[in-house]
Structures are given as C-alpha cells and as structure tokens.
Amino acid sequence: MIAPVKKADAMTAPEIAEEAEIRFENVSKHFGNPAAPFVAVDELDLEIDKGQMVALLGKTGCGKSTMFNMIAGLSAPTSGRVTLMGHDPFKEFDWFRxxxxxxxxxxxxxPWRTAVKxxxxxxxxxxxxxxxxRERAIYWLHKLGLAGHEDDYPHALSGGMRQRVSIARAFATNAELLLCDEPFSALDxxxxxxxxxxxxxxxxxxxxxxxxxTHSINEAFDIGDRIVVLKRPAQIAHDIRLDAATSDEEKEAIRRMIHDSLSQ
Structure with a gap:
C-alpha cells in the first residue's frame, strides 16, 4: 500500500517525537557559492520509527548520500533540523558512540587483520x-556463515565473504541503528x-x-519494509509501506510506479 506523505499537526507532534528514531524537519542542504548554491536536499520532512527497515531509493545525484551523511553526523544541514534518538548527530557526535x-x-x-580481528x-x-x-566476533562470523574462516586474511576471502565480515563487524557492536550505503552493489x-x-x-x-x-528497485523491495523514493533535489516522491498483506499485483503496480517516477 502507498502511504501518503504529510506533515504531522501540532496535536500529534509530541507523540511522533517519542516514536521517531530519525527525524528530518524541514531540512535543506546547500553546497558551493551561497549566492548561487547547489541544492542537494530541499525542505525535506521525514520520520523513521524505531525498528523500521527503510530503503532510500533514487537515481544517482538525487541527494541520498547527502542525507546519509547528515544521519551519520558527518555533515550538518544548511537549514532545518536532523535528530536521531532525540539528539543532533552532528553537534553531539560522541553521544552516538x-x-x-x-x-x-x-x-x-x-588487510593486515584476520576476519575475526x-x-x-x-x-x-x-x-x-x-x-x-573474541566471543562476539566469533558468534557473528558463525551467524553469517564464516565458521572456519575466522583466521583468514581479507585477500583469502571472496568479495561476498569480505562483505559478510563487514556485516558481522556492524552487528557485533550491538548498535541500535544500522546505516548501509549500497553495501552489495559491487557483488554479482x-x-x-x-x-x-x-x-x-x-x-x-x-x-x-x-x-x-540504494538505486536498485529490486534491492529496495528485498530490503525495505518501507521504500522512500526520492526525486532531485532530495524530496519525497513516494513513501511506500509493504507488509505481508501486500499482494503480488500491488507490488507489481508499485514497481511500475517507481520505475515511471525514476524515469522522469
């Protein structure tokens, strides 16, 4: 089903603030000459709740990576506000350790460290x-199918195996939020x-x-409980939520809609 994108009114804002893990509030990001800036993100409002798995889908240059960098605390918005767990990821970078x-x-x-290291x-x-x-590293390597490869160096692992090590490294920290920047795009x-x-x-x-x-429609469907389709500069073209009740016919209609949107 396709969920409409709308701003919360004042009556519901406090409740949303408690639930939202990530919030973009009227966020814009500009680069270059202030007199004639390049606009990467334009007055974006977006809320992602705790426990959601969201695919940010769009063509190259639509602002996905700029949004990613603001979520990761690597860049501050030009205007508006980005918060994670109620905190500013840029100003309170150390809090997110x-x-x-x-x-x-x-x-x-x-390359000089084994998989487990x-x-x-x-x-x-x-x-x-x-x-x-050691215990947590071994657990996640085994969980990701790498038992027996704990002491292998990266050069002895295939591309898929190396990316499994990277995923194990992320899960081993037990972080609440996982940020993924097209992690499988280099694989077959x-x-x-x-x-x-x-x-x-x-x-x-x-x-x-x-x-x-991601910029792959298929990948977005494989990953996301929710697919946010972006147009340039990063604004929401479609905000789509999928669940077990979403029929194959509905999914196919959504695929066509996304394809048409990204083709423009």
Whole structure:
C-alpha cells in the first residue's frame, strides 16, 4: 500500500517525537557559492520509527548520500533540523558512540587483520574486554556463515565473504541503528540478493533500525519494509509501506510506479 506523505499537526507532534528514531524537519542542504548554491536536499520532512527497515531509493545525484551523511553526523544541514534518538548527530557526535554502525559500499577491511580481528575492531574502539570481543566476533562470523574462516586474511576471502565480515563487524557492536550505503552493489546479482535477504532477516531478528541507500528497485523491495523514493533535489516522491498483506499485483503496480517516477 502507498502511504501518503504529510506533515504531522501540532496535536500529534509530541507523540511522533517519542516514536521517531530519525527525524528530518524541514531540512535543506546547500553546497558551493551561497549566492548561487547547489541544492542537494530541499525542505525535506521525514520520520523513521524505531525498528523500521527503510530503503532510500533514487537515481544517482538525487541527494541520498547527502542525507546519509547528515544521519551519520558527518555533515550538518544548511537549514532545518536532523535528530536521531532525540539528539543532533552532528553537534553531539560522541553521544552516538556505539549506537550507530555503518556498512559501506566496499568492505573496508584492514588487510593486515584476520576476519575475526576485523570484526573485533569496532569493539576495541568501544573498549570491550578482550574475552567479550573474541566471543562476539566469533558468534557473528558463525551467524553469517564464516565458521572456519575466522583466521583468514581479507585477500583469502571472496568479495561476498569480505562483505559478510563487514556485516558481522556492524552487528557485533550491538548498535541500535544500522546505516548501509549500497553495501552489495559491487557483488554479482546472485551473491548480492542472498546477502541482502540475509541482512534483512538479521535486522528483523535483532530488532534493529536500518536505513539502506540504494538505486536498485529490486534491492529496495528485498530490503525495505518501507521504500522512500526520492526525486532531485532530495524530496519525497513516494513513501511506500509493504507488509505481508501486500499482494503480488500491488507490488507489481508499485514497481511500475517507481520505475515511471525514476524515469522522469
């Protein structure tokens, strides 16, 4: 079903503020000359609730990565307000230590560290004890099908296996929010589909909130309980919620609608 996008009125705003894990309130982001700026995000309102898995879908250059950077606290909005868990991710960057984990487009493993040591890296930064680091790293490597590869170095692993290590590293920190920047785009389609379905299952099983950047319609359907389709500059073209009751006919109609929207 396609949920209409509308602003909350004053009567419901306090309730939404308690529920929303991520909020964009009239957010704009400009780059370049202030007299003639490039507008990447334009007066965007968006709320993502705790436990949702949201695919941000749009063509290259529509502002997805700019939104991602603001959520991650790497960039501040030019105007408006971005909050995560009620806090400003840019101004209160240190508060989010251990609360956000990122899975990048490439695995970003350290080549001089084994798989288990790469998974332990985030836990080291959180000053977890050596015994707990090892136990949690082993658990997540096994959970992601890498039993027997704990002591392999990245060069000995396939692309899909390296990305599994990257996902294990994110889950091992037990962060509340997972941010994913097209993490499977460099993999072949079969490996990519298998991994994203596995990722979605783990997010649901562990009660995480996940934001997934993608330009693939198929990927958005595999990942998202909710698909937010963006047009340039980052504004919401469609806000679509999917559940078990969404029929195949409805999904096909939604696919056509998204395709037509992205083709414009």
């Amino acid at each position: 251990g609360k956000i984990a990122i899975v990048f487009q490439n695995d970003r493993l350290l 790469n998974v332990e890296l985030g836990l080291e930064m959180l000053e977890t004890t050596k015994e707990e680091r 389609e079969i490996t990519s589909k298998r991994l994203r379905m596995e990722f979605a299952r783990l997010v649901r099983e562990n009660g995480k909130t996940a934001v997934f950047i």
